[in-house]
Amino acid sequence: MSFNLEEITHDAARLRKEIVKALHTTGGGHYGGALSVLDLLITLYKGVANIYPEEPNHPMRDRIILSKGHACIAQYCILADLGFFDVSELAKYGSFNSFLEGHPDMNKTPGIDFSSGSLGQGLSVGIGMAMALKNKPVHTWVIMGDGECQEGQVWESVMLADRYKLNNLTAIVDNNNYQELGWAQNSEGIEKAPIPRISEKFASFGWNVMEIDGHDFNIIHKALNKAKEFKYGSTAIICNTVKGKGYELFENDPIRFHCGELTELEYVLLNN
Amino acid sequence: MMRSEKLANSCGKYLSQLMDNDSAIIVLDGDLADSNGAIYVQEKYENRFIMCGIAEQCMVSMAAGFAVEGYTPWVFSFASFLCYRAYDQIRVSVAQCNANVKLVGSHAGGFTGRNGKTHSAINDIAMMSSIPNMRIYSPASPEDTEWAVGEMNKHDGPAYIRLPREAMSSGTWKLGSWTWITKRTSVAIVTTGLALKIANQVREQFKNLFDEEIGIINTVAIHPVPQDLIEELNNFVDYVIVIEDHLTSHGLAALLKCHQLKCKIDQFGWPIDYMADSGDYEDILKHSELNPEKITTHIKNRYAFNDNYLAR
Numbered sequence: 001m002s003f004n005l006e007e008i009t010h011d012a013a014r015l016r017k018e019i020v021k022a023l024h025t026t027g028g029g030h031y032g033g034a035l036s037v038l039d040l041l042i043t044l045y046k047g048v049a050n051i052y053p054e055e056p057n058h059p060m061r062d063r064i065i066l067s068k069g070h071a072c073i074a075q076y077c078i079l080a081d082l083g084f085f086d087v088s089e090l091a092k093y094g095s096f097n098s099f100l101e102g103h104p105d106m107n108k109t110p111g112i113d114f115s116s117g118s119l120g121q122g123l124s125v126g127i128g129m130a131m132a133l134k135n136k137p138v139h140t141w142v143i144m145g146d147g148e149c150q151e152g153q154v155w156e157s158v159m160l161a162d163r164y165k166l167n168n169l170t171a172i173v174d175n176n177n178y179q180e181l182g183w184a185q186n187s188e189g190i191e192k193a194p195i196p197r198i199s200e201k202f203a204s205f206g207w208n209v210m211e212i213d214g215h216d217f218n219i220i221h222k223a224l225n226k227a228k229e230f231k232y233g234s235t236a237i238i239c240n241t242v243k244g245k246g247y248e249l250f251e252n253d254p255i256r257f258h259c260g261e262l263t264e265l266e267y268v269l270l271n272n
Numbered sequence: 273m274m275r276s277e278k279l280a281n282s283c284g285k286y287l288s289q290l291m292d293n294d295s296a297i298i299v300l301d302g303d304l305a306d307s308n309g310a311i312y313v314q315e316k317y318e319n320r321f322i323m324c325g326i327a328e329q330c331m332v333s334m335a336a337g338f339a340v341e342g343y344t345p346w347v348f349s350f351a352s353f354l355c356y357r358a359y360d361q362i363r364v365s366v367a368q369c370n371a372n373v374k375l376v377g378s379h380a381g382g383f384t385g386r387n388g389k390t391h392s393a394i395n396d397i398a399m400m401s402s403i404p405n406m407r408i409y410s411p412a413s414p415e416d417t418e419w420a421v422g423e424m425n426k427h428d429g430p431a432y433i434r435l436p437r438e439a440m441s442s443g444t445w446k447l448g449s450w451t452w453i454t455k456r457t458s459v460a461i462v463t464t465g466l467a468l469k470i471a472n473q474v475r476e477q478f479k480n481l482f483d484e485e486i487g488i489i490n491t492v493a494i495h496p497v498p499q500d501l502i503e504e505l506n507n508f509v510d511y512v513i514v515i516e517d518h519l520t521s522h523g524l525a526a527l528l529k530c531h532q533l534k535c536k537i538d539q540f541g542w543p544i545d546y547m548a549d550s551g552d553y554e555d556i557l558k559h560s561e562l563n564p565e566k567i568t569t570h571i572k573n574r575y576a577f578n579d580n581y582l583a584r
Contacts, residue, residue: 128339131337
């Protein structure tokens with residue numbers, strides 16, 4: 001895929017609006033995490049990964065697992081924009097009989113490589129895929145949340161991937177610093193971040209680690225490409241992001257908008 | 273040839289044979305290969321055997337990743353660690369995705385030797401039969417096991433095989449999803465897996481004490497319940513006695529009861545609050561609800577002389 005900064009900046013701004021529109025239309029949802037993951041996800045899809053919208057199951061496509069499945073509206077908006085399915089489907093997201101389930105379903109939605117929703121499983125699935133595809137020029141990308149990394153299974157996987165030195169596997173962490181409730185509101189003396197010192201943790205398990213600004217398209221693009229070039233071991237890209245990125249209302253109230261609803265007035269004001 | 277062996281070993285050996293002609297098969301193990309039968313694959317096909325370490329959740333989801341890439345991953349562990357530790361991974365990564373993953377649970381049931389309660393799996397049928405797309409096999413002999421492994425490998429979708437720790441002997445019965453291992457009778461024990469041993473003892477006692485013939489149906493494909501088994505019971509059997517190495521309330525008997533059975537059904541297995549004990553097979557058996565003498569007495573008291581069932 002070719003990377004064009006101007007184009008991707010424009011697309012991301014456009015899809016932010018799509019995300020908010022789709023979520024508001026269908027009664028609310030995970031605004032915060034979808035908006036924090038969008039920039040890194042769109043850079044992956046439009047600037048780095050090998051994908052084939054006209055043939056979603058193309059054997060030589062890169063595998064992309066959105067392990068933080070609750071942010072799937074961001075992925076759906078990108079997939080629709082790329083032509084995997086019609087953009088009109090977005091208005092039905094999460095509704096009965098829509099193929100855009102509330103959490104990703106590989107057996108329903110074109111372009112979804114694996115189902116998710118129950119946190120912590122995507123990286124293990126990615127290990128299986130990366131091992132299965134080790135002799136092919138195919139990269140496996142797993143996008144996780146920082147809150148998700150509290151699941152023990154994540155660290156089982158981090159340990160195992162290091163043992164097998166899977167250089168065709170990259171974990172991208174949307175490190176937006178919040179989870180649904182977490183410890184953000186606790187008083188001093190308690191660590192607030194979902195995973196404090198997350199880069200050190202991945203590094204101590206033997207992974208290549210990059211910690212970057214998850215909203216700087218150039219830097220994301222560079223990091224994703226670099227992750228593919230490592231000859232030895234798996235790579236974690238810790239993307240520091242802002243929950244609800246792009247809208248003050250969401251950014252200032254990340255707990256309400258982890259999964260929430262907008263009033264009609266808020267929605268109108270947001271679009272003006 | 274008569275064999276008596278742990279069915280996990282039968283499973284591992286036969287699977288390694290299938291691998292000769294099926295390059296899609298790989299085996300994942302949770303560090304129990306020398307106990308759960310996967311060792312036979314490791315010895316023969318080291319490069320198709322993946323040690324996943326003591327991390328069942330990761331192992332099961334990994335298997336799903338392999339499955340969607342065209343492999344047929346067989347995941348080996350103790351039944352308890354697969355079905356309980358990795359239940360959500362089986363539910364979400366395997367069953368809901370309809371991923372072609374085969375689960376091998378050794379040490380299933382309540383007879384796990386000196387391992388005791390943590391290593392027993394007496395509600396694994398309940399767990400595995402209550403998620404979508406799952407098939408459950410429960411063999412009672414080395415030959416049954418080979419038949420079940422073959423069926424599982426042919427089927428494109430999730431399947432679970434429960435294998436007891438105790439060695440089981442060769443059978444002479446016709447292989448299939450279920451079969452009469454005796455002649456057909458109107459009072460029949462329906463059993464599965466290790467409980468076939470117990471069923472045979474109950475049958476013998478009835479014959480000796482009351483000169484009554486109770487037939488036995490051995491069921492290997494237990495979920496979904498084979499439709500022709502339901503038809504057979506409805507057509508020819510008046511009284512079904514289920515004997516199973518599982519909770520009575522949520523196992524084979526419960527699965528049978530989901531169907532429109534005309535006959536009376538009675539069940540023997542582990543009571544709901546039982547946690548399983550450490551101990552040798554005979555000691556546990558003697559003191560449990562599965563004690564063949566107890567079962568014989570129950571059947572006699574409840575039915576034989578009350579409504580003359582067996583005297584007809």
